[in-house]
Amino acid sequence: MLEVRELSKRFGGIQAVNTASLDVYENEIVALLGPNGAGKTTLFAAIAGFVRPDSGNVRLAGRDITSLPPHVICARGLVRTFQIVQPFGALTVRENIAVGAHLHHASRRQALARAEDVAEKVGLGPRLNQPAATLTVAGRKRLELARALATDPKLLLLDEVMAGLNPMEVSEIVPVIQAIRGSGVTILLIEHVMQAVVSLAERAYVLNNGRIIASGTTAEIASDPQVIEAYLGHGAAARVQSRLEARHAP
Amino acid sequence: MTAKITGAVLLALLFCVPFAVQSEFWLSFWLLVLMYAFLGQAWNVLGGYGGQFSFGHALFFGIGAFGTAILQVRHGLNAYAAGAIAIALGAIVGCAVGLLVFRYRLRGAYFALVTLAFAEVARILISSFDYTGSGFGMLVPLARGAANFQFEDRRIFYVIAWTLVVIGALIAWWLENSRFGARLMAVRENEDAAQALGINLIRTKVFAITLSGAMAATVGVFYVQNFLFVDSHLAFGPAMSIEALLVSIIGGMGTMFGPLFGAVVLHALGEAAKQVTGNAPGLNLAFYGLLLILALRFLPNGITGLLSRRMARRSSERAHA
Numbered sequence: 264m265l266e267v268r269e270l271s272k273r274f275g276g277i278q279a280v281n282t283a284s285l286d287v288y289e290n291e292i293v294a295l296l297g298p299n300g301a302g303k304t305t306l307f308a309a310i311a312g313f314v315r316p317d318s319g320n321v322r323l324a325g326r327d328i329t330s331l332p333p334h335v336i337c338a339r340g341l342v343r344t345f346q347i348v349q350p351f352g353a354l355t356v357r358e359n360i361a362v363g364a365h366l367h368h369a370s371r372r373q374a375l376a377r378a379e380d381v382a383e384k385v386g387l388g389p390r391l392n393q394p395a396a397t398l399t400v401a402g403r404k405r406l407e408l409a410r411a412l413a414t415d416p417k418l419l420l421l422d423e424v425m426a427g428l429n430p431m432e433v434s435e436i437v438p439v440i441q442a443i444r445g446s447g448v449t450i451l452l453i454e455h456v457m458q459a460v461v462s463l464a465e466r467a468y469v470l471n472n473g474r475i476i477a478s479g480t481t482a483e484i485a486s487d488p489q490v491i492e493a494y495l496g497h498g499a500a501a502r503v504q505s506r507l508e509a510r511h512a513p
Numbered sequence: 514m515t516a517k518i519t520g521a522v523l524l525a526l527l528f529c530v531p532f533a534v535q536s537e538f539w540l541s542f543w544l545l546v547l548m549y550a551f552l553g554q555a556w557n558v559l560g561g562y563g564g565q566f567s568f569g570h571a572l573f574f575g576i577g578a579f580g581t582a583i584l585q586v587r588h589g590l591n592a593y594a595a596g597a598i599a600i601a602l603g604a605i606v607g608c609a610v611g612l613l614v615f616r617y618r619l620r621g622a623y624f625a626l627v628t629l630a631f632a633e634v635a636r637i638l639i640s641s642f643d644y645t646g647s648g649f650g651m652l653v654p655l656a657r658g659a660a661n662f663q664f665e666d667r668r669i670f671y672v673i674a675w676t677l678v679v680i681g682a683l684i685a686w687w688l689e690n691s692r693f694g695a696r697l698m699a700v701r702e703n704e705d706a707a708q709a710l711g712i713n714l715i716r717t718k719v720f721a722i723t724l725s726g727a728m729a730a731t732v733g734v735f736y737v738q739n740f741l742f743v744d745s746h747l748a749f750g751p752a753m754s755i756e757a758l759l760v761s762i763i764g765g766m767g768t769m770f771g772p773l774f775g776a777v778v779l780h781a782l783g784e785a786a787k788q789v790t791g792n793a794p795g796l797n798l799a800f801y802g803l804l805l806i807l808a809l810r811f812l813p814n815g816i817t818g819l820l821s822r823r824m825a826r827r828s829s830e831r832a833h834a
Contacts, residue, residue: 311709313708313709333708334708334711334712334713337709338711342710342711345706345709349705349706349709350703351702351703351706351707353698353702353767358695358698361695362695362699362707362710362712363710365692366710366711368692369692371691371692410710411709411710413710
């Protein structure tokens with residue numbers, strides 16, 4: 264579905280993404296992990312056409328989409344959400360979602376009807392007439408998801424849709440994302456909430472300092488020494504290992 | 514909703530003016546109000562619904578006015594053909610300015626300044642050549658008759674202006690109920706999110722400024738047919754640009770009847786101020802400034818916002834009763 268090959272992006276003196284490659288296959292949920300500043304959001308932005316990569320290429324369903332403008336990439340079936348939510352504040356929830364639905368529906372009536380369907384799916388049904396600016400953080404995250412979904416994407420890039428939610432809200436949104444995959448949408452997500460990653464994703468890639476340092480199933484990733492070091496610092500893997508052995512020794 | 518009903522009632526009342534008012538002065542007054550209401554609607558399409566605040570809508574007004582005047586005077590074109598070409602020119606210039614400005618991602622204050630600059634450049638150019646009246650303006654020869662789009666009876670002009678305002682309201686209604694309008698408002702609210710959802714930013718904004726340019730040029734054409742005279746300071750000067758944005762902001766940006774409310778209230782108050790101060794020159798402009806400050810402070814959504822807020826309060830009172 265998605266192939267990223269040797270993608271690099273530099274901002275001034277910072278190599279935000281460094282020859283990163285990854286694959287997402289049809290109907291998978293794949294997680295992109297990594298500590299803050301690892302380059303995850305930049306990689307997303309480069310895939311979705313918001314920043315032009317310095318080198319490397321991106322293919323969606325076999326077609327090259329590298330450096331195409333975002334609206335063209337969206338029309339080809341790849342849509343992203345934003346980590347920092349970007350609601351159309353003055354518009355109602357229904358109107359917000361209808362903007363996404365208009366990608367494939369020229370008629371206003373059809374787009375509004377589609378918006379209502381999608382709102383039900385993500386649990387925004389009761390808020391359809393509310394201005395988006397009055398939603399809570401959790402509501403705005405759902406709205407990001409709903410608008411993206413309304414474009415009928417093949418591949419959904421979710422940038423931290425669970426950040427800032429309480430555990431209760433997280434446990435509500437996990438089945439929503441599973442249902443989206445169930446409807447045939449492939450998902451690549453950036454997430455810090457490990458509870459969610461483990462329960463959603465089959466595979467994960469770990470990005471650190473712009474490089475992919477590990478990939479595999481979520482269980483493999485969680486025990487990879489390089490990953491532990493990326494998160495917890497140099498030498499952490501050895502300490503974790505010795506502590507685990509100490510616990511198992513008696 | 515209250516705002517829309519009020520707007521429709523106001524339109525109906527305005528239609529009756531020429532049949533109820535005998536005074537030539539007041540007929541001209543309301544005619545001007547209608548013209549400014551449609552000019553404000555032109556601004557509203559781009560500024561209110563699209564969020565692109567132009568400070569140079571005089572450019573399009575002037576193109577319409579000078580376009581039709583030059584074509585008639587210098588090339589002997591029929592008034593209708595000249596008017597149609599002038600309106601098309603307004604659209605073309607709108608499209609060209611849009612392509613230039615939006616391609617380079619000029620937004621906010623930069624967009625405002627560039628549009629102001631375009632209008633000023635046009636004003637200076639028009640003042641510089643004999644062909645364009647070299648600063649003395651253009652006089653369209655008097656030749657009364659429907660064939661020349663000149664009417665002795667000012668009431669006919671009035672009804673045409675009223676029809677324009679109705680068309681303007683219909684355009685706004687279309688924006689509120691169409692895919693294009695939804696996209697335009699999405700661009701206004703958040704460009705990144707709009708792009709991510711498949712909206713072509715440049716195409717959307719360029720279409721809006723093209724439509725807006727054609728509408729403002731229409732007012733210019735109509736102005737010339739009515740007064741048979743136009744000069745570059747009047748047509749391209751900042752006062753005209755400010756008129757366009759002021760009626761829209763005071764009336765309520767991005768609303769169907771905002772520009773009409775704005776034009777009626779602004780000019781009614783302006784006229785009242787003129788009566789009180791005894792025509793001290795420039796004082797009405799100071800008065801406009803004061804009104805703008807008050808409107809921005811107390812009526813963030815303009816007169817339309819005031820009407821809908823009233824309604825919201827009343828319905829909540831009803832709910833509590």
